Structure formats: structure tokens, C-alpha cells
Amino acid sequence: MEAILIFLSKSIISVSLLYLIYWFFLRKDTNFRLNRFYLIASVFVSFIIPFLSINLNTSSSNSNVSILLDTLTVTTRKINSVYSSYSSLTNILLAIYLTGVFIFLCRFLFNLFQLYRIIKRYNVSNREGFNIVFTDARIAPFSFFKWIFIDNSIRTDDAERILKHELIHVRQKHSIDVIIMELLIVFQWFNPIAWIYRHSITEVHEFLADEGAVKKGIEIHMYQQLLLSMAMGVCTSELSNNFNYSLIKKRIFMMTRKKSGKYTSLKGFVAIPVLALTIIIFACNKENVAESNIAMPDKNAKALTEQKTLNDSNTKEEFKEIGKQPEFKGGQEAMIKYLMNEVKYPVKAKNQGIQGSY
Numbered sequence: 001m002e003a004i005l006i007f008l009s010k011s012i013i014s015v016s017l018l019y020l021i022y023w024f025f026l027r028k029d030t031n032f033r034l035n036r037f038y039l040i041a042s043v044f045v046s047f048i049i050p051f052l053s054i055n056l057n058t059s060s061s062n063s064n065v066s067i068l069l070d071t072l073t074v075t076t077r078k079i080n081s082v083y084s085s086y087s088s089l090t091n092i093l094l095a096i097y098l099t100g101v102f103i104f105l106c107r108f109l110f111n112l113f114q115l116y117r118i119i120k121r122y123n124v125s126n127r128e129g130f131n132i133v134f135t136d137a138r139i140a141p142f143s144f145f146k147w148i149f150i151d152n153s154i155r156t157d158d159a160e161r162i163l164k165h166e167l168i169h170v171r172q173k174h175s176i177d178v179i180i181m182e183l184l185i186v187f188q189w190f191n192p193i194a195w196i197y198r199h200s201i202t203e204v205h206e207f208l209a210d211e212g213a214v215k216k217g218i219e220i221h222m223y224q225q226l227l228l229s230m231a232m233g234v235c236t237s238e239l240s241n242n243f244n245y246s247l248i249k250k251r252i253f254m255m256t257r258k259k260s261g262k263y264t265s266l267k268g269f270v271a272i273p274v275l276a277l278t279i280i281i282f283a284c285n286k287e288n289v290a291e292s293n294i295a296m297p298d299k300n301a302k303a304l305t306e307q308k309t310l311n312d313s314n315t316k317e318e319f320k321e322i323g324k325q326p327e328f329k330g331g332q333e334a335m336i337k338y339l340m341n342e343v344k345y346p347v348k349a350k351n352q353g354i355q356g357s358y
Contacts, residue, residue, distance in 0.1 A: 129146070
């Protein structure tokens with residue numbers, strides 16, 4: 001259980017550092033395809049880094065093994081362990097986290113169900129390999145995979161411009177990115193960076209669709225007027241790619257902004273040293289057998305130090321390196337439970353009310 005919390009902590013730190021690179025170096029560029037790739041790739045990388053493990057071993061003929069043991073408080077009634085309270089707190093945090101995951105997973109599935117209901121409720125027409133769903137509700141046009149949803153009340157000429165915009169979403173498979181971001185929210189619902197990630201990828205999707213629609217021949221001023229006229233629409237689902245996005249002003253600004261130079265994409269290489277540093281911090285485990293420290297949760301624990309040189313007189317072979325530190329069967333928690341069950345309080349000390357710590 002503790003491993004899950006450690007994994008989440010590493011993943012959150014990784015995804016936050018990678019997003020800071022996007023925010024400071026890539027966010028204002030018009031290389032939208034690069035920005036899309038970076039945002040999605042950084043999410044995957046942030047979940048891979050916690051799994052990496054690189055051992056850096058050094059050895060010495062004399063092994064100094066320092067083990068910090070948890071404090072056991074022996075009283076006349078029972079044996080208490082600091083680890084027990086630590087474990088209880090971990091269980092509480094994990095229970096809160098899993099509850100949040102369940103709630104946001106239900107929210108994600110409900111949004112999918114809402115889209116399914118809309119598709120089943122209204123008429124669907126097929127056109128060039130994608131489906132158009134005409135609705136009678138006053139909603140902003142949006143798309144989800146091969147489905148495009150349009151209000152019946154929209155004029156025909158405006159509908160054609162909207163279709164060109166939404167087709168960019170469909171053909172570039174932006175809905176896959178949306179699903180990835182929704183799953184990121186499910187598993188990191190408490191992380192504000194995860195919500196900002198979703199906002200940023202939605203921005204990039206709209207910039208790409210606007211860019212593609214203009215390249216298809218739509219006159220830019222007419223297209224900007226269409227964006228403003230659609231601003232009163234209401235989106236029905238967070239899983240969709242919306243023709244009407246809240247930052248209309250920013251979209252219009254990006255359409256008229258001077259294109260970034262080809263060398264601006266090199267700014268993405270700033271992520272390389274950040275990735276290297278993150279991997280060094282989280283993945284590299286330096287195991288120095290000459291001085292190996294295994295720390296337990298208790299800050300006031302005492303260190304037991306044992307020095308040994310193993311020598312087999314029969315084979316005349318001297319072992320100078322220990323490959324793996326010994327571990328109690330079942331781990332630290334099992335060891336604490338064993339001690340709590342097996343340590344017997346002396347009857348004489350119990351009668352005299354004597355107690356203390358090991």
C-alpha cells in the first residue's frame with residue numbers, strides 16, 4: 001500500500017516538472033503538433049519513470065550494515081509500535097485516494113453514457129466515413145471520435161464551416177488524447193497539474209482545428225465571426241472536442257499570430273536534462289555495501305551496526321561483497337507483527353509496573 005503512494009508521489013513530481021517546461025518554453029509557440037506530442041508523451045513518461053530502477057553498486061571487503069529499527073514500546077498491557085500508527089495513516093490516505101478514483105471513474109463512465117444516449121436519441125447520417133448527429137438542443141457543435149454533433153438550427157453555410165473544423169478533430173484523432181487526459185484525471189484527481197494538463201491539450205486541439213479549417217479555404221475573418229456567433233452554445237460533455245471553446249479570444253489571436261520559426265521546436269530539448277535529473281533522483285539506487293543504511297519510519301530509532309568478513313576456510317574463498325541485504329520474510333510490517341506477538345512481558349516486571357523501549 002505504501003508503494004502505491006510512493007509511485008503516485010514520483011509520478012506527480014515528474015508530470016509537474018515536465019508541464020513546467022511546456023508552460024515556460026512551448027505554450028506560446030504555434031508549433032501545435034509538437035505541443036500536442038509533448039503533452040501526451042510527457043504524461044506517459046511521468047508514469048514510466050517511477051518504474052525505472054538503476055542500481056549503482058560499490059563494494060568493500062568489510063561490510064558495515066546499519067539498520068535503523070522501529071521503536072517498540074513495551075507496557076504492562078501490550079507492545080506498541082510506531083510503525084503501527086504509520087501504517088494506519090498510510091491506510092487512511094490510500095482509502096481516500098481510492099474513493100476519489102472510484103468517484104471520478106464513475107464520472108468518466110457517466111459522460112460516455114451521456115454521449116451514447118445522444119447518439120441513440122437523434123438521427124445520424126453518414127458522410128465520408130464519419131457520422132453527423134443532428135440535434136434539436138441548443139448546444140455547441142462538438143465531435144467525439146467519428147461522431148460530429150451539430151444543432152439543427154445552424155444555417156447550412158455555417159454548418160459546412162463547422163464540419164471542416166470538426167473533421168480536423170476526427171481525422172487527427174483528438175478524442176484519443178481526450179480519453180488519455182480523462183484517465184489522468186481519474187488517477188490523479190487530487191493533482192491540480194492534471195487538470196491544467198487537460199485544459200492545455202484542449203487548447204492545442206482547438207488551435208490545430210482552427211489552423212486546419214483556415215487551410216481548407218475558409219476566409220479567416222468569416223471564420224472568426226463564426227466563432228463569436230457560436231460562443232453562446234453549451235457543450236454537453238467534457239469528453240468532446242468542442243467547436244465553442246471558452247478561450248475564443250485566445251483562439252482568434254493564435255490564428256493571426258506570426259508562425260513560430262522552425263528552430264523554435266528545439267526548445268523542447270530542454271526536457272532532456274529535466275528528465276535525466278528526474279531519473280537520477282527517482283530511479284538510481286546507490287547501494288554501498290561498505291556503509292549501507294536501511295531506514296525505518298521512526299526518527300528516534302536506534303542504529304544497530306554489525307561488521308563481518310565472511311571467510312570459508314574449507315574452500316579458502318573470501319566473500320568480499322554481499323549481493324542483497326537480508327530481509328525478514330514478509331517485509332518490515334511482518335517483522336513488527338512477529339515481534340509484537342512473540343515478545344513476552346516478564347511477569348515480575350509486569351507486577352512491578354516496569355516498562356520501557358527496545
